[in-house]
Amino acid sequence: MSQKTLPLSHSGMAALADTLPTPFHLYDEEAIRQQIRAFKEAFSWVPDFKNYYAVKACPNPAIIKIMAEEGFGADCSSYPELLLARDAGMRGEDIMFTSNDTPASEYVAAKELDAVINLDDITHIDFLNEVAGFPELISFRYNPGSGRTGNAIIGNPVEAKYGVREDQLIECYRKAQEKGATRFGLHTMVASNELEGSYIVETARMLFTKALEIHQNTGIIVEFVNLGGGIGIPYSLDQEAMDLEAVSRDIRALYERMIVPSALAGLNIVFECGRMVTGPFGYLVSRVLHVTSKYKEYVGLDASMANLMRPALYGAYHHITVVNKEEAVKDHVYDVTGSLCENNDKFAIDRTLPSIEEGDVVVIHDTGAHGHAMGFNYNSKLRSAEYLLKSDGEVQMIRRAETIDDLFATLKF
C-alpha cells in the first residue's frame, strides 16, 4: 500500500493555499532529490548509470536544473526541450534527443548541441545525414513488434508508430557505420506507467540480446542500452511502487551472465524516466468553489482539465485529499469536477471523501509529471502557476500563472 502524504503539515498546506492564488502546482524539491539518489543508488553497479529525465513530464527550468545538479541527463523530444536542457547546464551526452517524425531543424539543433541522437526510423539515417551531417555517436530506437506485448498504456508495439522494425535493426547499424558513426547506442520504449518490475527486467534482457546480435552480425560494439522510461508510480493506494533494488538485482544477474563475459563488457545502462522521478512529488492545490446536488453530488474546484488532463484523457486515477480533513470520516461520495464545458472535466467520479464545504482546499496528488505539461487553454482557461517547495523550506514561484494577455498574445501581430 502506498502512502499519500503532503510535503507540508496540514496547517502548512492550509496557510500556503491562503497565501497563493489557487489553483497552483507545487513540487517537493527534497523528495525529488531523494528519489533521484535512490534511483542512482539502486543502479550504482552500472558503469556510468544515468537517467535522462523526460523533459516533457515537467518542462520547468527549475526542475531540469535539479536533474542537472544530481547528475541526471535530459530526454528531449523537441527543439524547445533541447533549449531547456541546455539552459539547465546540460551539455553533449547529458542530452538524449529521442523524437519521431522529426523536422530537419530539430536534428540540426540536436547535432549542434552534440546531444545523443536516437533515430526512430531507418529512413532517418539518410535524412539526418543530409540535413545535419552524421554524428560519431548514434542510437536507434528498437520496436520489437510482436516480440513484446506492450502494456495497456503504451499499446501494442506492432501498432506503435515508434522505432525500427525487427528486420531493419541490423541494417540500421550497418548503414550508420557507412555514414561514419563510430559509437553506438540501442534504445527501446515498450511500456508506460508500468509497476511490474519484471517488465523492465525483460526489456533489459531483450536489449542485451539485441546488442549481442548486433555485435555478432556487424562487429559493432554497442556502448549503451537505454531501457526507456515507463517505470510507473502508484497513483492509487492499493498500488505499490516498483522495487528498484529488486529490478536492479535481476538486471545485474542478466548483465553478469550475458554481457560481462561478452565483447560488450562495460556496456552502459541508462533510462529515460520522467514520471517516477517527479510524478509522486507534485501536487495540484485547488479550492472548492461549489458543492451541490444534481442527480449526483458534486464538488466543483477552481482547477480544471487546463491544469491536469490525465483523468479526462486517460480515465486516470489521482488520489485526492482535503486539507485539514485528513482524519475526517469518509462518508460522502462525490464527483469532483472542473469548470470546463466538457463533461469529462472531472478529477474523480464516485470518490469517497469526507464531507466537503465551499472554500475547502483540495489536493490532487501525483501531478508532478504530465500534469501542468499537458494543460490546454480550451474554454479560454488559463494555466496555473508552478511553485517549488525548496529543500530549505522556502516556497519559490518557478512559473507564473497565465494571464489574459498571454492567452491573447498570438492575436497581436
Add this chain to the structure above:
Amino acid sequence: MSQKTLPLSHSGMAALADTLPTPFHLYDEEAIRQQIRAFKEAFSWVPDFKNYYAVKACPNPAIIKIMAEEGFGADCSSYPELLLARDAGMRGEDIMFTSNDTPASEYVAAKELDAVINLDDITHIDFLNEVAGFPELISFRYNPGSGRTGNAIIGNPVEAKYGVREDQLIECYRKAQEKGATRFGLHTMVASNELEGSYIVETARMLFTKALEIHQNTGIIVEFVNLGGGIGIPYSLDQEAMDLEAVSRDIRALYERMIVPSALAGLNIVFECGRMVTGPFGYLVSRVLHVTSKYKEYVGLDASMANLMRPALYGAYHHITVVNKEEAVKDHVYDVTGSLCENNDKFAIDRTLPSIEEGDVVVIHDTGAHGHAMGFNYNSKLRSAEYLLKSDGEVQMIRRAETIDDLFATLKF
C-alpha cells in the same frame, strides 16, 4: 453522402501551402456566412431567432466578428470568452453566459456586460445574488436526468455535471422571482455532435413542455427556450448533415400546437451551436515530413495533437485529402501521425489514401470547431497560426503561430 471540398482550387491550395509556413488552420469566411444565413433562414418563422455561437469552438476575434455581423450572438463560458464577445461588438442580450462551477468574478463580469446569465445550479441563485446582485433576466440550464438518454458524446444526463435537476426546476424559478427577476429563459444541452434531427425536435418538445409547466406552477412567462448546441456535422463521407429545414418544420408544428394557443405565445427559440456553424469550413493544412514503413505504413505530418486533438482525445474521424492527388487511385493504407511522444498522436489509423510522398500537402477537414481551440503545448509543441480566406479571396492571418518566446513567457516574472 457529404462532399469534402476545399475552399480553393487544388493549385490554389498548393500555392497557399508553399507561401505560408505549415501547419496552419484555414477558415472559409464565405462558407461560414452562407451557413449562418441558411440556419437563420430555416428558423425565420421564430419571433426573434438567434444562435449564440459557442465561442469555445473557435475563439478567434475574426470569427466572432463574423457572427456579430450576421446577427448571431455568443455563448460564453469564461471571462476571456466574454471579452472576445464584447470586443466583437456584442452587447447585452447578444451574449449568453453559460458556465458551470463558476467563480464569483465571472458572474460579476457577465452581469456588468448585461449578458444573459444562464444558471447551471440551484445553489448559484444565492451565489449570483451575493457576488453580483440578481439580474432582471435569468435563465436556467435544465438537466432532464433519466427523462432523456443523452447521446454518445455528451453522455447520460443522469451522469452529467450540468444543470438543474428535474425536481429543482420549478423551485429555481420561484427563487429567482423572489430575488427580483422579472424575465426568464430556459435552456438545456443534452446532445453533442448529433446528426439525427429528431433528437433536436424532442429537445424542443421537452423545453416547450417544461416552459408550460413552469407557467402553470408559477405564472412565470418564459421568454425564450435555448435548445442548446449539439447539432453535429458529417465528419465522414457516409454521414449526412442534419436537414435544418425539416427540423425547423417539425419544431414549428409543435410550437403551433403547444405554444401558440398558450400563455407563452410569442416564446422565442434560440440555439448555442458552434460546431455546425464553423466546423465544416475549417481546414488544418499540413505538410508530410516523413513516409516510412514500420510494422505498418506511416505518414508523418508536421502537425500534431497540438493542432488538433479530437482524433487522439475522442478517437474522432477527420477526413483527409492530399492536395493535387484528389483524383489519384487510393491504393495505400497509412497511419497518419503527428510527432508527439504519445502513441495516440495519430490523425488517422489504417486510412486508405493515394500514395504519399515527403513534401505532399495534406489537408485535414472539418477542423473549424474544437480544432485550434483545444491545442496544447505538450512536448513543448507550438500551436499554429490561423488564417481566414475572406469573402473577397484575400487570405488574412487572424492569429500568428506561437513562438518559443510565447512558450516560455510564463517563465519570465
